[in-house]
Amino acid sequence: MPEKPVTMPPVFRFAPSPNGYLHLGHALSALINHDMAKAADGRLLLRIEDIDITRCRPEFEKSIHDDLAWLGIEYEHPVRRQSEHTDAYAQALDRLKEMDLVYPAFMSRGEVKRFVADEEARGRDWPRDPDGAPLYPPDDRKLPRAEAEARIAAGDQHVWRLDMAEALATASSALSFIETGPAHAGRLTLDPSVWGDVMLWRWDAPSSYHLSVVVDDALQGVTLIVRGLDLFAATPVHRLLQTLLDLPAPIYHHHRLILGEDGRKLSKSQGDTALSALRSAGLSPVDIRRRVGLT
Numbered sequence: 001m002p003e004k005p006v007t008m009p010p011v012f013r014f015a016p017s018p019n020g021y022l023h024l025g026h027a028l029s030a031l032i033n034h035d036m037a038k039a040a041d042g043r044l045l046l047r048i049e050d051i052d053i054t055r056c057r058p059e060f061e062k063s064i065h066d067d068l069a070w071l072g073i074e075y076e077h078p079v080r081r082q083s084e085h086t087d088a089y090a091q092a093l094d095r096l097k098e099m100d101l102v103y104p105a106f107m108s109r110g111e112v113k114r115f116v117a118d119e120e121a122r123g124r125d126w127p128r129d130p131d132g133a134p135l136y137p138p139d140d141r142k143l144p145r146a147e148a149e150a151r152i153a154a155g156d157q158h159v160w161r162l163d164m165a166e167a168l169a170t171a172s173s174a175l176s177f178i179e180t181g182p183a184h185a186g187r188l189t190l191d192p193s194v195w196g197d198v199m200l201w202r203w204d205a206p207s208s209y210h211l212s213v214v215v216d217d218a219l220q221g222v223t224l225i226v227r228g229l230d231l232f233a234a235t236p237v238h239r240l241l242q243t244l245l246d247l248p249a250p251i252y253h254h255h256r257l258i259l260g261e262d263g264r265k266l267s268k269s270q271g272d273t274a275l276s277a278l279r280s281a282g283l284s285p286v287d288i289r290r291r292v293g294l295t
Ligand code: GLU
Pocket: 015, 016, 017, 049, 213, 226, 227, 228, 231
C-alpha cells in the first residue's frame, strides 16, 4: 500500500500589542484565526508583541488573555512574549550588518521633518511611504563607516535602517507571496521600495515591528498569517527580510477591517468598542461575533 504523505497542520498566530485594550477589530482577527485553524485542523499560537516598552502595560496584556478566554479562543502555551527574545532580533540585525545592508541613521523625526520641509520649499516633491510618512533622507546612508562609528562611540542617538536599494539588489529573486485574503487573492509581487529605508532597530525599543515579526513567524513555524488589511502594504517588506535572512515564506491572508462611525479603522483609544467594555455592558461572545459580521 502506498504510504500516506505526512501533512503538517498549518500554524496560525494572533499577535496583538498590549498597548491598549482589544477592540472589535482584534476580535474579528482573533476569531478568523481561530475559525480557520479549526477548519484546517491547524494550531493557533498567541504572540504578545510588546517590544514598544514605552506603550505596553501589564494590565493590557492580562486583558488580552481574559478577552480571548471569554471569546472561547484557545491557543497553545507557552505564549511568546517579544520582550523576552530581543537576542533573536539582535542576531538577525547582526546578520544584516555583516551583509552590509543596514546603516546607523542619526536624524531625529523632527530633523527629518525640517529637512523635508526645506526640500519642499525648494519645489522638490519629497516621496512618502504608504502610511504618509516622508522617506528617510539619503545622507546617512552615504556616511563613511569610520565617521558613523565615531558618532556611535560618542553616544549619538541613532536607529538602524535597511539600505533598501542594496537589499533589493541582494535579494535579486522576485519577492512574491501567496495571498488568500478576499481583497487581493493570488500570487502577488509587490515592491517594498515604496517604504524607503525602513527602520529595523530603534534606540528606545529593542528591534522594530518589521524585524521582530519576521524573526518570530519563522522561529514559531507560522505557515499562515491571518491579519488585518492595514498590514497588507507592509508584507513586501516582510518578504524582503525573509529572503535576506533565509527564512521560509508563509502564506498571507489579510482580512477586512472593522471601521468606526467616522469610517476610520478602530483605534485602541476608542474605548466604546473595547471588548472589556462591551462585556461589562452585558454583550455575549455570540453578540460579538454578530457585531463583527461573523455568524
Ligand atoms: N502587533 C501587530 C498589531 O497589533 C500585528 C502584527 C501582525 O499581525 O503582523 O497590529
